[in-house]
Amino acid sequence: MLLSANILNVGWNGRYLTCLAIVLCLWQLALYLKGSRRTDTLGVGSEEYKRVLGASLFTAGFVSLSALAVGLELGQSLVLLGILPGTLVLLLSRWMMRRILHIRARQGATLHRVIVVGGAADISYLARQISAKSAGMYQIVGLIEDTNTPVEVGDIPVSNSLDDVEYMINLHGADSVMVAGALNSGTDAVKNLGWKLEKTKTELILASSLTNIAGPRIHMRPVEGLPLMHVEPPVFDGTRMWAKRILDVVLSVTALLILAPVFACIALAIRLDSSGPVVFAQRRVGKDGKEFTMLKFRTMVLDAEAQLKDLKDANEGAGPLFKLKNDPRVTRIGRVLRKLSLDELPQIVNVMRGDMSLVGPRPPLQTEVDCYESHTFRRLLTKPGLTGLWQVNGRSDLSWEESVRLDLYYVENWSVVGDLVIMWHTFKAMIRPQGAY
Template identity: 70%
Template sequence: MKTLMIVDTLVVSGLIFAVQLNIGTLLQGVDVLIAFSAAMLWLLMLSMKGARQPQVLGVGSDEYKRVLEASILSAGLVAIATVISHGVIPYELVIFGILPGTVALLFTRWILRRILHIRARQGATLSRVVVIGGAPDVRYLVDQIKKKSASIFHVVAIVEDTGQGLVIGDIPVLHGIENLDHLIRVNGADAVMVAGSLHSGSDAVKNLSWELEKSDTELILASSLTNVAGPRIKMRPVEGLPLMHVEPPVFSGARMWAKRALDIGLSSCALVLLAPVFATIALTVRVDSKGPIVFRQRRVGKTGRDFVMFKFRTMSEDAEDRLEALQHENEGAGPLFKLKNDPRVTRVGRVLRKLSLDELPQIFNVLRGDMSLVGPRPPLRTEVECYENHTFRRLLIRPGLTGLWQVNGRSDLSWEDSVRLDLYYVENWSVVGDCIIMWHTLKAMIQPRGAY
């Protein structure tokens, strides 16, 4: 935390004072006061938005969202002050200070996160935890920590409180909550994480929190709302009773209009900027093999409406006719057909798929309103016919050119993981989250995984 505070202070103060020095003299007291006040305001907003809270560091997009929100709020307040002061507070502080400074802050957070992940592989993490709960809940929680939060939490021991057998790697497992104090001392744990409900009754968590006070150990409760992101959960204490409010997901209104405006703006710019790339790919596809340049396929969009999706053709012209003969070699998950070394893929097609360039024509789908830049993966009608009841929630919003499925492994994902990621996005999407996913998509194109 101290390192993060120092880095934030250096970035914020350095940029603000550099701008003020460029437009003023810094010899006058008012220049120093303005620069100092703007820097302190920005740092205060970062603290108020919780951009340095341990709970958001090292994993997920919440840390970046809070930095963005704090910086946008700071820029707005300084801009208002500029208008009120009739230019005494210079507008350059916003344009040349806070706006580029936001990019600098995000970049430094990204660098620090990389360092944290490297240290995690060497055994250093922010918190050593003991997990307590029933076998199924503990197994799921430990598995998710290993996948997504290994740089934050290191599970040093497990207390299985229902008496069931449980083996998870080489993590020591004891039975009975009476062993908890011993595990904390021996393993140097600084937190206890409760997975699900405890077998010992409704008062178990309360009694556990009192016991942990003696050793100054943090208590973390893992919510059973596994598909609900933090911003949708609000705590409201009523007469000593902590109530958890879960806000409904957003499928209409101003936020959805903002998402559509972002789609139109970015897709229009992309079509203009990428015109030479489109022309080059079209030429190589035409020269490489016979057949149309653009492959058209019917997909299922929002509310189950069919639309025609565009892609650069990456397979031979008779690919559909050869599909049945290859069904026995299917390596895809669930109802999906995937084959790593599909003989129908052309030479150019293999490169386009590796770099995800075959999907560029879908930008036209985004502009037309069939798709969004970010969303669930657009399914085939045959996939939708295999959906279970809850899976239909993928169709509540427009499918995406990219999404959580693309930045988390694509074809390497199991069917269950693919559905889980899509449903999580549908329930918890945000415009800021979309921008972060698009940034991760660019990285995934440079270092592709699961694309074939």
């Protein structure tokens, strides 16, 4: 009410309009400097949303502090009634534009038509990842395999000579050439390829071998004509980790208060469906290998653990994971809870306690950890999450290698804004579940 009265007292006078125009210009400048409109982020991944949200939050903070410093009463009004609602509208419009882009991509329209150059293994991996993840950003129209190794990726035409690059660009109307890994032609091959592409006005894209490192951690710094790639170390402590913990506490407490009726309804349904406790407690491995008791709504019969030995030969899980699409131990209400991921809700208590985080790697069993390879232990460098990249990318449908890759990518590149994006994708995954059983 006080805020509304403040707006009415100010009115749409020249002072208000002038401040509004300045804030809009500052907001647009922040969006531009953050690179929110760069074509390399449009339509794929969460980076586009991160940049929009980051620029908007920076603008809101800057306007609030500036208004406080000069004693301007309009600052609160501009942020609460302008920037914050405007940010939600902007994110929604980007999401709608992305849906349109994806529809157009399925109809054959893309941002870039690409020719991929490299060895057979690198080409196959890159083509597979682009087809699965890039949505409407890239369409591979040709391959150049420079080691004379047979390679077949769908019906995409293949050449075995870098000398054919100009011919293939003209033939397929490509606007980009992507180099996948090291070229057999030697260290000067990329430089010579770049010279060849000058006359065709074609963009050269280098696929980094640092597959687990996100863009914000990579910085280029030229020294005497030598481009040096600086890679920042991942963050496991400090201010950002405290910000993550504060977010966990605030959102978990809020969620417990809001979802209390839902908890009560689920508990009643479990009790009516089968005998036994409502909550299932299980020991899991957390940060730095420390065990904790993870809570879930019970979705199986009481003697589920005893029946496990008789079902191991039917295991459909990846790697050391045990999964069955039609597990006979799951109760009727349990199938519904698993399908909608509602069985995970008691883990909000684990988040509030500090055993887990809202977003992080999947919490493993000790038997799984015992099977880890050396690099897989990096999953334990951060707290396990109620949700994560594994949750929004297929869950049980993922291969073991892909599950590990996603968890390690999160551990190496997490951010608070990225966590918010994953939470949003988790909400969508609960509405349209995939790989949940």
